[in-house]
Amino acid sequence: MQSSNLPESIMSASNQAPHGLSASLGTWQLWGIAVGLVISGEYFGWSFGWASAGTLGFLVTTIMVAVMYGTFIFSFTELTASIPHAGGPFAYSYHAFGPTGGYLAGMATLIEFVFAPPAIALAIGAYLNVQYPALDPKLAAVGAYIVFMGLNIVGVTIAATFELFVTLLAIFELLVFMGVVAPGFSLANFTKGGWSGADSFSLAAIPGIFAAIPFAIWFFLAIEGVAMAAEEAKDPKRSIPIAYTGGILTLVVLAVGVMVFAGGVGDWTKLANINDPLPQAMKTMVGESSGWLHMLVWLGLFGLVASFHGIILGYSRQIYAQARSGYLPGWFGKIHPRFKTPHRAILGGGAVGIAAIFSDEWLSFGGQSLTANIVTMSVFGALLMYALSMAALFKLRAAEPRLARPYKAPFYPVFPAIALAGALICLGTVAWFNPLLAGLFVLILLVGYGYFQLTHKQREALPFAGLAEAEG
Template sequence: MSKSSPATGLSASLGTLQLWGIAVGLVISGEYFGWSFGWASAGTLGFLITTLAVALMYGTFIFSFTELTTSIPHAGGPFAYSYHAFGPTGGYLAGMATLIEFVFAPPAIALAIGAYLNVQFPGLDPKIAAAGAYVVFMALNIVGVTVAATFELFVTLLAIFELLVFMGVVAPGFSFENFTKGGWSGADSFSLASIPGIFAAIPFAIWFFLAIEGVAMAAEEVRDPKRSIPIAYTGGIITLVVLAIGVMVFAGGAGDWTKLANINDPLPQAMKMIVGESSGWLHMLVWLGLFGLVASFHGIILGYSRQIYAQARSGYLPGWFGVVHPRFKTPHRAILAGGVVGIAAIFSDELLSFGGQTLTANIVTMSVFGALLMYILSMASLFKLRRSEPNLTRTYKAPFYPIFPAIALTGAVICLITVSWFNPLLAAVFVGIMAVGYAYFLLTHSQRTALPMDALASEAN
């Protein structure tokens, strides 16, 4: 039986398995598309190195981040942790970074949904299909968190099954020679010239794992967060690392991997190299592959809506967004607000296609900028809170502290510097968005003083 928090109105009804479904589902579309853009920069072997390094960063980050999530179970997630550690400005920086991550990721996934549907229905405009996906899954999120999470678990299990089917069908035609040919940025052997490509591919390796931290934003809706969150995070990151490496290796060994770079549907195209265009396996992959995209799309809508809602009720965004639906107990206005931004991004080819990259690649990279800044602030918050609040209730502590959070923090800093170096125009856009948001933050000081200044801090205790 669910319960509701009188302070927030959100329904605390999620169990451990549903939370694991959200953790994996938030990310699993990264196994279906987006990552293959990294092959264009680094080659298969170079990108494998990038992916393993990023997986190390994410593993240590999640084990460290779990301490924050269980100690401060708040719908704002990183926004609340940074506020708790560094005050209102810290809260703003982490909150805006998280918003950029979670608002820019869904349109990229929606475009991939459109691309997959276009394989089956060539006359269907992928952008129209992407916008339609927003309408359907915003509605599902509004109906209720239990319904949304149960659906998320169902489609996530189907998506995992489909990735295993893909690997099984492709395996008989797998060739290690195909995978390694030109595997170092187009060359057959490693050289110093391979290194820039390895670094340039970082955003697309991050896409394999991006948004798993979104589980934190469902913390207020979990029946037993201190028990369920560590299990969900640990099981989730292990599941995703295994699937990411398996999918990438099998796809690269299916044939000429260069034909899979810079496209939104690498898995159907990889399978086509093995079974042909008319195979029933291919059609099954396209249809069931949609479940992976839907799982992440649906889950990230849940994530961005809770982030908008949490910031609005704390005075960081207009209070209009911080309203819970009286019947469904979901932040319906926040759900719709993020959808409006996402649909606008889908139809912004001329505005967002620059720097020699596709619309999807640029949206992915923008989301990565937000994620990396948020990771840095979250790990800094962990170190700060360990010193400033040693008595904070910590039912889960980061293992191998301070080594794990230090690895995560260092990795995130290196990644942010590297992504900025290879994407200077997008870096400028990211800084511009943060600056505009900061101006709003300064101009709206009065709406935060109307709220209890220690509201976020007190919720951690």
């Protein structure tokens, strides 16, 4: 089979498989997934960027990253609408660059989506610990995995409807947070030491601005995961572009609003390097015993749950797509006979995430916390995948001009070029400031590539999924 036939064969295999994924998601549910996947980034993770860049420096970082994400999403949507496949970037890069390209994009996406949930689970534990100081945050994180893996196994329609519900609650809570702290906002508080500890900009602030890139990316990380639900969308060529456009606009507004208001209500340095910056910022305004604070903690959990739950959906579809195509053990490529969900993939990714939660000894290094390092590892995977996806877009535009494109990237080739350049610059910068994590990331890619080479003949024999290798 030649790669030029990939989109048709993918869809044919997906639609005809007797135990295939259920196509039942509408536009609002996809928007809920798009925003829900990311919205935990508004609740925690981003404040680590203040530690190196300061408030103003990090604002600059965030604007640069938002430009990259905006151009990326408008370009990425072309690929998603043209090749609606559960593998997402894995399928796009395979189609453009063959098996090795598919491997690299698939593994990068897998690293992004498997390492993001444990960071969010730890934040869930930290939020619960505010209410129940005796509760071990790590045990609470494991409990979150058990509950939401189970919900994802029960069915995608139930999971996506729940995702939309908690996403709307999370957005409401962020608006409540901004409203409650607004009376105490002071521009002087926000700008004090805002350039890596200095009150005015100098060249010395530039390294901090670049070092903070992973935490600005956390504001938007995983929005591309909607692509992994493409086979389960009722009308992916129409609904996914709408979901992506609405999602990125929603997230940009919320990210800037939350960051500015949180940094202006007191001493912002006390919010850097913690997992619960919003409750702590609100505590400055209303005190420890206020009902507003308790409401924020409880409703704030919805934001974390929305992302946690949504990313479980995302990583499970990525594992499932790669397993049914021979890039991961075939055991993970099975669908539950009753619920029509990739239950084994859900459990497999969860096992890796739970292990990461208890990995203090090997992931707490480089002067950063466990959560910060897990976030950074997820960012490595995302940036490599972004670069490969944009390269695939350019390749497919040139090599297959007749490929059906229900949605085309606006301002082509400018938007995808900006996204590609931004991803490569960010990838190089993150590696420069995190050499040990960069080495671990490369090691994971190399180990996976060894498996990829050893299972060459296994992939050639696969009769379905449209991704059997056609070398030679």
